[in-house]
Amino acid sequence: MNGTGNIVALKPFPDAARLELDDAQLRTNLRRATHTIRDKRLRVVGEVDDWEQLRLSGAAIKDDVLARLPELLERFEEAATKAGAVVHWARDSAEACEIVTALVKETAAREVVKVKSMATQEIGLNEALEAAGIAATETDLAELIVQLAEDTPSHILVPAIHYNRSQIREIFLSKMPGVTRGLTDEPRALAEAARKHLRAKFLTATVGISGANFAIADTGTLVVVESEGNGRMCLTLPQTLISVVGIEKILPDFSSLDVFLQLLPRSSTGERMNPYTSMWTGVTPGDGPQTTHIVLIDNGRTATLSDEVGRQALRCIRCSACLNVCPVYERVGGHAYGSVYPGPIGAILSPQMTGDGANKTLPYASTLCGACFDACPVRINIPEVLVHLRQKGPKSRAEHAAFASISWIMRDRRRYAAALRAARRGSAPLRGRGPLRRLPWPASAWTVSRDLPLPPKESFREWWAKR
Amino acid sequence: MVGQAMNAREEILARVRAHRPSAPVTVPRDYLPDVAGIDVVEVLVDRLVDYKAGVHRASAASLAEVLGALVASSATVVVPPGLPPEWFTGPVVRDSADAPVSVGTLDAAGVTVVTGCAVAIAATGTLILDAAPDQGRRVLSLVPDHHVCVVWTDQIAGGVPAALARLADPSRPLTLISGPSATSDIELNRVEGVHGPRRLDVVIATR
Ligand code: SF4
Numbered sequence: 001m002n003g004t005g006n007i008v009a010l011k012p013f014p015d016a017a018r019l020e021l022d023d024a025q026l027r028t029n030l031r032r033a034t035h036t037i038r039d040k041r042l043r044v045v046g047e048v049d050d051w052e053q054l055r056l057s058g059a060a061i062k063d064d065v066l067a068r069l070p071e072l073l074e075r076f077e078e079a080a081t082k083a084g085a086v087v088h089w090a091r092d093s094a095e096a097c098e099i100v101t102a103l104v105k106e107t108a109a110r111e112v113v114k115v116k117s118m119a120t121q122e123i124g125l126n127e128a129l130e131a132a133g134i135a136a137t138e139t140d141l142a143e144l145i146v147q148l149a150e151d152t153p154s155h156i157l158v159p160a161i162h163y164n165r166s167q168i169r170e171i172f173l174s175k176m177p178g179v180t181r182g183l184t185d186e187p188r189a190l191a192e193a194a195r196k197h198l199r200a201k202f203l204t205a206t207v208g209i210s211g212a213n214f215a216i217a218d219t220g221t222l223v224v225v226e227s228e229g230n231g232r233m234c235l236t237l238p239q240t241l242i243s244v245v246g247i248e249k250i251l252p253d254f255s256s257l258d259v260f261l262q263l264l265p266r267s268s269t270g271e272r273m274n275p276y277t278s279m280w281t282g283v284t285p286g287d288g289p290q291t292t293h294i295v296l297i298d299n300g301r302t303a304t305l306s307d308e309v310g311r312q313a314l315r316c317i318r319c320s321a322c323l324n325v326c327p328v329y330e331r332v333g334g335h336a337y338g339s340v341y342p343g344p345i346g347a348i349l350s351p352q353m354t355g356d357g358a359n360k361t362l363p364y365a366s367t368l369c370g371a372c373f374d375a376c377p378v379r380i381n382i383p384e385v386l387v388h389l390r391q392k393g394p395k396s397r398a399e400h401a402a403f404a405s406i407s408w409i410m411r412d413r414r415r416y417a418a419a420l421r422a423a424r425r426g427s428a429p430l431r432g433r434g435p436l437r438r439l440p441w442p443a444s445a446w447t448v449s450r451d452l453p454l455p456p457k458e459s460f461r462e463w464w465a466k467r
Numbered sequence: 468m469v470g471q472a473m474n475a476r477e478e479i480l481a482r483v484r485a486h487r488p489s490a491p492v493t494v495p496r497d498y499l500p501d502v503a504g505i506d507v508v509e510v511l512v513d514r515l516v517d518y519k520a521g522v523h524r525a526s527a528a529s530l531a532e533v534l535g536a537l538v539a540s541s542a543t544v545v546v547p548p549g550l551p552p553e554w555f556t557g558p559v560v561r562d563s564a565d566a567p568v569s570v571g572t573l574d575a576a577g578v579t580v581v582t583g584c585a586v587a588i589a590a591t592g593t594l595i596l597d598a599a600p601d602q603g604r605r606v607l608s609l610v611p612d613h614h615v616c617v618v619w620t621d622q623i624a625g626g627v628p629a630a631l632a633r634l635a636d637p638s639r640p641l642t643l644i645s646g647p648s649a650t651s652d653i654e655l656n657r658v659e660g661v662h663g664p665r666r667l668d669v670v671i672a673t674r
Contacts, residue, residue, distance in 0.1 A: 029654075050498040053497040057498055067488045070480050070484045074480070089476040090475055141661065187658050190653055191660075195662060198662065202662070219637055228648055228662050229648035258631050261631075265591075272514065273588070274645065275647065275663070276644060277643035279642075298482070305486040
């Protein structure tokens, strides 16, 4: 059963990438942002002596979860139910949206407040609620910016990374009620405007909708990691809370969290710890929502699980470190990937979850430089999966188009080489690096999948020119 | 009913059973159980200052005085049901199950909430609240503009694993707080004080 929703690209990657590459402002914004985050990440990862051991544990815990997933899902359901939550199951995005919409309708609420959540974006929940006459307000600042702009997110962690401050000011001026021309483009002033705008909504909302970063099987506990406090507002103030959770978010027990609460913030925002993490278990009388629902979604996850090489993508904790070190992402941004999961992880996750269509070209949206693997806190070998998916998929057309687009994205060889060097510097703080393990893609597609060794002295450019 | 399609739960579980990896996985746990060899108080203070929280020191004897000074300009001081009465000499609004303080009251200008905490993590500058009587409902430390949190030095663990292991009951509502609310969504500039309390003061007290 294939996944559906906002993970199905409408255009092949090469076509979408060409459009995005025309946007110089986008490239400037992206470059600045990704470099800032990756520098921060390097600093805080560097101060953890046991980072490599944490990565190994994190990857193994997730693999163990996949091996025991049926039992753990049942245990989670039982524990959460015992604690007062109602657990629902959804095969795909349409079913998930139907369940959530019906739950909201039961409460008679016409408005809901939302915590930033990849799962609800994936299933297209806001669109489904709107069609049912329910207004969903995104409360994460970046999500709000994107929602007001009627745009789509371009990054997992900082969805409005493609806007700079003056663009954000313009969006607020034209779309946020009560904002006057006196608003400056100072980040502090913009954040204050958002705070005012959302405060009334938080205090009156009766239904909150969230995802979850982790779901603890032993106790039925959900965990949300955030920065602004909008998550705490949505998780605490409404009477009803509905959480949409991918089945791969399960962790066996509370003690596994000690690994992930160390890996995630440092990989994600480059902080030692994010400002707020909330954990709740079912219903606590007198404290927080008194009705809690959990919707467990498949939407292509079991399809991904069926591929022995590709299933490692299900370890992903959505930290976005791989996006920030990716030389291709840095040039084309998130939209080109046509899925809520962009960048290197999107290139392996979206095609596996959705099976077919324009996503077929995504495994070619990479140079195989390896920076993403080095950065990944759960050691997903993204280049390995990319090569695997390329070999699996029908090759010729997608490959040809992708060759052309990657060469175009990376058309200046000097810039390309510098980008690769920078990517590798940015991803591996802990050990010394030898020379590139493999030739950058597309040359590597030859060496890896076709067994045609390249003459060692031939430069990339010379080789490219001969093709 | 024979022939009826499986429901979503059964179908998903069946698919997971069919597709999951067959080999059992051994999980290595070679990471450090705690951050050893640090002065936990010193490191906690360093992290909190880095997050732009206010940091203050007190002894059991001087706690009331230190707290009094921190709330001197507050219009209202709200405290959870089990906050020790000897921490305050002035008037406080005490939350309780019978008479819960309304969200409107908490949202008013000039409200300070004073709570204890369950555990603190030095390495990450984190306070963990677990809704025990001296911390109260989650909303208390969320809606007011100013949160004052008292941490006893014997509540400070070095690193994340040691701190989580100390929690009495992980199924209570838990809130991990590392500095005041912040966003980095605009050109990645950190701005403190979005939706949570804009001011966080931490009083590190020695028993
Ligand atoms: S693949 Fe790894 S680096 Fe990329 S978002 Fe997922 S966990 Fe983070």
